[in-house]
Structures are given as structure tokens and as C-alpha cells.
Amino acid sequence: MPTFHTRLALQAVASCLLALGLALAAAGAAHAQDKRPNILLIVADDAGYADLGSFGGEIQTPNLDALAATGVRFTQFTASATCSPSRSMLLSGTDNHLAGLGNMAEFMAPNQTGNPGYEGYLNERVAPVSELLAEAGYDTFMAGKWHMGEEPDQWPAARGFQRDLTLIPGGGSHLDDMWGAEGQRQTYTYNGEQLKALRPGFHSSVDYTQGIIANIDEHRDEGRPFFAYLALQAPHDPFQLPPDWRDRYRGRYDQGYDAVRAARIERMKQLGILDPEATVFPRLPNVPAWDDLSEEQKRESARRMELYAAMVEHMDSNIGKLIGYLKTSGLYDDTLIFFMSDNGPEGNVMNMGPPWDNTRIETWGEKGTFIQYGPAWAQVSAGPFRMFKGFLTEGGIRVPLIVAGNGVAGGARTSDAFAHVKDIPATILDLAGVSYPDTSDQAPVAPLQGKSLAPILGGGSEPVHDAADWTGWELFGNRAIRKGDWKLLQLCAPFGSGDWQLYDLRADPAETRDLASQHPKIRDELAGYWDDYSRQNNVIMPIVSPLCRPQN
Known part of the structure; x- marks a missing residue:
């Protein structure tokens, strides 16, 4: 099998031949490729497992729910606990510690x-x-959103994307001011060139979606399939919306986070997303009961969730425009569509100073405001699971995945087979008929570690990860191993003791009962897999971490 670099050399030779006038051969090749599926990969930023209607949420997501009704929902799909590690695995199919994002660049330890x-x-x-x-x-x-390198030779245009409209860093304003979290100007690119300004009235969900539509439409008559990566910023904070969207959920969350979470979990059970006897992780000790809040605290808290819910529905609305375009243009039946979130919901809160102004609740959601919703509502978004973004608990790594369209048999199916973000590129390459390159002695290529989900998409019920398979994670000094229904987890202080915890996720998906002392053989077996994982993926445990208390 030719190496990755040999393939690039062959591509260059082919381009030269085309330039010499072999137009008929090129046309024949294009015609031969017509039957390969188009691929649309949609990623939400910080969406929770239980936010979508088809996963139990009360937020209106009719377009994504319609995809679920024609495709497959994966109930045990996992990513990393933060964005850039997940995204590196999503594009590479190999562990983030090999792909360059062993840690987020912002938190890289010395x-x-x-x-x-x-x-x-x-x-x-x-x-x-x-x-x-x-x-x-x-x-x-x-x-x-890119978030996988800020130098020009690391931008999407340098990593295989022929057309792009990209926020290069990890976040910032959704509007045309181009502000970052600290008020600095963020880098955006358009087809590999840095943008000086965004169009007046820009909104991330609107413009990114329209950018994909425009690119597909421009090239649709050229006879080639497309790979479109729509890496949405929504619903990542700050929660900012067009004026006519800001009050869409006014009054809908006045009953508070305790009641909304309980209602979501009940709907998840009714939908078959969650077992009727599933455990639920309790409200965090630093989160007061809703009834203990003052009326002003309730008003502000509910308003934060109103804006978040509107962000999710607004995202869904724009996804619907893209799907509608594919249908009216006759491309839908030839397109395989993935929708997922990059990690669990964001429950951490940053103290935002100038230039952001959050002093008047009446202006929240406008340009210049940086609204977040905090740990209480993040637990709502995570459903029954433990914690949220940043943590290797299920609330941080278990995320929604919907796959529909070309290559998916049946509709409204639910799969409880374990799957991982590294499986997505393996699936895409499999269904596109594209081989993964071998390792070259001159420039080794990291191995493809994911497994194709094509058998499940085709209607099979057998898992692609068999009983002998195990999967590992490490982030911010915390670590986890999963094999079958068993999960070994280590959390540092103040969120854990630093000892291995063992959970049976089939009986206890909320990770409420540590069985490490009851099953020492299983604990030790999985700890041995951790050693293998660390060695195989060159894991370097950080000496400092944003989540871990410094040791004396």
C-alpha cells in the first residue's frame, strides 16, 4: 500500500498530467467517482447530551430530531472532555496525545x-x-471553529481544506466584532487568507452554515463528491443571538434547574435513551437548590438558560437550512450526515471583565455581553451524568451522535454500542473507499486507531468494539480506561482522591457507586491497560493542571 507521502507525490504527478491535457481521463475519473457519498460532518461546540429533543431535551430542535428519525442515535458515543483534543481525534482518527493536542495549547504544562x-x-x-x-x-x-493551530501553516487551508471560513482560535464573540474572551481581536480566515473584517450583521451559526451551502453550490456541477466540515461555535459561550431570537424562551425556565433536569431525565427514559433504573448523579454540593435562591437570583439564572436554549434552537434552525438546501438541490440522498458535540456542556464560569459588559440583564445576548450558564444548568444539559466539560466523567465525555443519510439503513434506530470520536474518520474513509496510509520510514504517520461504524449504520446490531477492546483518556492530569461496561477513573483533588475508581456503566451510568474495592481484579486489569495506553500514546502527565489542586 502506498504511503501517505507517496500518495501526495502521485497527486502532484496526476495534476501535471491534467495540465498537459488529459481532460478525457480526468472526466472519466470524475464520472467513476459519482457514486461515492458526499459527507457532511456537523459539530456543535459544548452541546450537552440531553439538550436535543431526540435525546430528551425540551429545546426545540426539529431539524436534528428529523435526522434522528431517519437515522441512528448513538447513546454511548464518547469524545474527549474539551474541544481541541476532541477535534484533533475527529480529523485524524488517532489519539490526541499523538496528534499534537495531548493537552489544550492554552493549558500546556511546562x-x-x-x-x-x-x-x-x-x-x-x-x-x-x-x-x-x-x-x-x-x-x-x-x-x-478550528482550534488546532494558529500559525498559517497550521490553518485549515494547509490541512486539506480547499475552501474555508474559519475562526482560528478556540472561541470568542459570535458576532461581527471579532472579540476574544479577553477582548483581543480574533483571527478569521477565508480560503486560506486572513480576514480583516467580518460582514456587518455576522452571526457564527448563520454565516458558517451559509458558507458551506455556498461552497457546495459553487462546485455541485463539477462531478466530484464533497466533504463538508461545519464546525459550529454554538452553543459555546458567550450566548449571543440576533434580536428576534433573544426572547424565544422567555419564561420557559422559571421553574428552575432542578425541575427541568428531572423532566429531561424522565423523557430520556421514555425515549429509550436511558434505562428506567438508571442512576442519576446528584446536584453538586456547591449548587444551591432552586427554591433556596432569591427571586433576583432565579430571574438571572433562568435568563441565562433562556439564552442558551435559544442558541441551541438557532443552531438547529441553520442546520435545517443546510439540510433543506441538500434536499432541494438533489444532493440529500447522496450525502452521509454526522452530527455530534465535541464534549460535554460547559459548567465552568469565567470572571469576565472589560470590554465585556454584563451589568444589565436587559442587554444580555447582545454584542459586548458574555453570558454563561454555570454548573447548575450544565448538569441539566448533561442529563443524569456526572459533571461536565473538562472532566473525564460521563458528563464530560459522553455526547450525542446522530448519523443519517447515504449508507444508513432504516430509521429512528438507537444503538447502545460503545463508540469513540476516533471512529468517525475511520467510518468516513471506509464509506468513501479511501485507504489510510501506511507508515513511512522517512516520515511516520500515526496509526488510525478508530474503527468503522459502517456495520452499525448498515443495520447490524453487533458492536464494532468487541469484548477485548479498551479505550483510554487523559486530560489535565485526570485519566480513564473503559473496557466493555467497566470504566476506571482517576480524578485529582479537589474533585477526587487521586485513587482509581471503578464503575459499572451498565448499572450505574451516573458513576455514583465506586466498586474498586469490591472488584480488585477488574480494577487492576484496567489499570494495566492504562499503562499500555500511556506508553502507546506517549502520555506525559502534567506537573500543573487547571483542574488539580497543587500538591505540597
């Missing part, structure tokens, strides 16, 4: 910096699915 796998960007030792598909004759488009 002992990690400069080591292989900790470059802080999607490194050169991986073969991103965007490059492989472009090499294989796909048109490749991206719009949205």
Missing part, C-alpha cells in the same frame, strides 16, 4: 511543552481525513 504530541496544533505526523479525501478527489470545505 513538562509537556515541546514534546512530540504536545505541539499545541494538529501535527505533521497525522494524516487528516480532509487531506486524504482531497487527495482522493473529494472537494473539501470547512466553516467554523
